[in-house]
Amino acid sequence: MVERNSEQNAQDRAGRPFPVSWDQFHRDCRALTWRLNEVGPFHAVIAITRGGLVPAAIVARELGLRVIDTVCVASYDHDKQGDLKVLKGISEQTAKLGGGTGKGLLIVDDLVDTGKTGKLVREMLPDAHFATVYAKPKGRPLVDTYITEVSQDTWIFFPWDTALSFQPPIRDGAA
Numbered sequence: 138m139v140e141r142n143s144e145q146n147a148q149d150r151a152g153r154p155f156p157v158s159w160d161q162f163h164r165d166c167r168a169l170t171w172r173l174n175e176v177g178p179f180h181a182v183i184a185i186t187r188g189g190l191v192p193a194a195i196v197a198r199e200l201g202l203r204v205i206d207t208v209c210v211a212s213y214d215h216d217k218q219g220d221l222k223v224l225k226g227i228s229e230q231t232a233k234l235g236g237g238t239g240k241g242l243l244i245v246d247d248l249v250d251t252g253k254t255g256k257l258v259r260e261m262l263p264d265a266h267f268a269t270v271y272a273k274p275k276g277r278p279l280v281d282t283y284i285t286e287v288s289q290d291t292w293i294f295f296p297w298d299t300a301l302s303f304q305p306p307i308r309d310g311a312a
């Protein structure tokens with residue numbers, strides 16, 4: 138069980154819900170790839186699981202990359218960030234492709250928020266290119282390429298975490 142830290146309860150701080158549909162997410166990932174295509178070529182994509190798996194699949198498809206690795210990090214227990222735990226590091230084979238420092242490797246995640254996850258992975262591969270679809274201001278300086286910035290008090294709701302449900306009319310107090 139990931140340890141909870143009430144100071145880091147991101148969703149409590151999040152005044153603004155930002156729901157993202159599958160269509161929107163796919164479009165944003167394609168927009169990200171247009172930018173990455175100018176920066177590459179890359180030897181491999183490394184997804185920061187689990188949120189980075191979906192954008193990594195789309196980016197890899199668009200860039201024609203077939204070597205895909207994962208760095209498995211756990212920190213948020215739903216909406217509360219605890220201590221970061223690396224459950225699986227980058228494979229030796231992928232590390233070799235990046236010359237040990239990550240040169241020519243592309244790290245992909247769905248977003249940076251506080252930047253803690255991104256910082257941890259960057260330290261493993263200082264010369265890798267780090268891309269996220271969304272960025273909040275605290276984490277943004279860690280990212281090399283991103284598409285959309287949202288305010289720090291925004292909570293992004295990803296399509297794999299949500300389902301269609303009834304919403305009360307705005308007049309009746311809907312967000």
Ligand SMILES: O=P(O)(O)OC[C@H]1O[C@H](OP(=O)(O)OP(=O)(O)O)[C@H](O)[C@@H]1O
Nearest residue numbers: 186187188212213249250251252253254
């Ligand atoms: O910039 P930070 O404050 O570190 O937050 C960003 C990280 O938080 C989320 O992952 P989470 O730990 O919730 O795990 P998940 O990807 O498995 O959902 C998100 O996918 C990023 O990896």
Ligand SMILES: O=c1[nH]c(=O)c2nc[nH]c2[nH]1
Nearest residue numbers: 213250291292293294295
């Ligand atoms: O689904 C999520 N939305 C967010 O805004 C966020 N920030 C950190 N981790 C997050 N997970």
Ligand SMILES: [Mg+2]
Nearest residue numbers: 186187188189
């Ligand atoms: Mg994640």
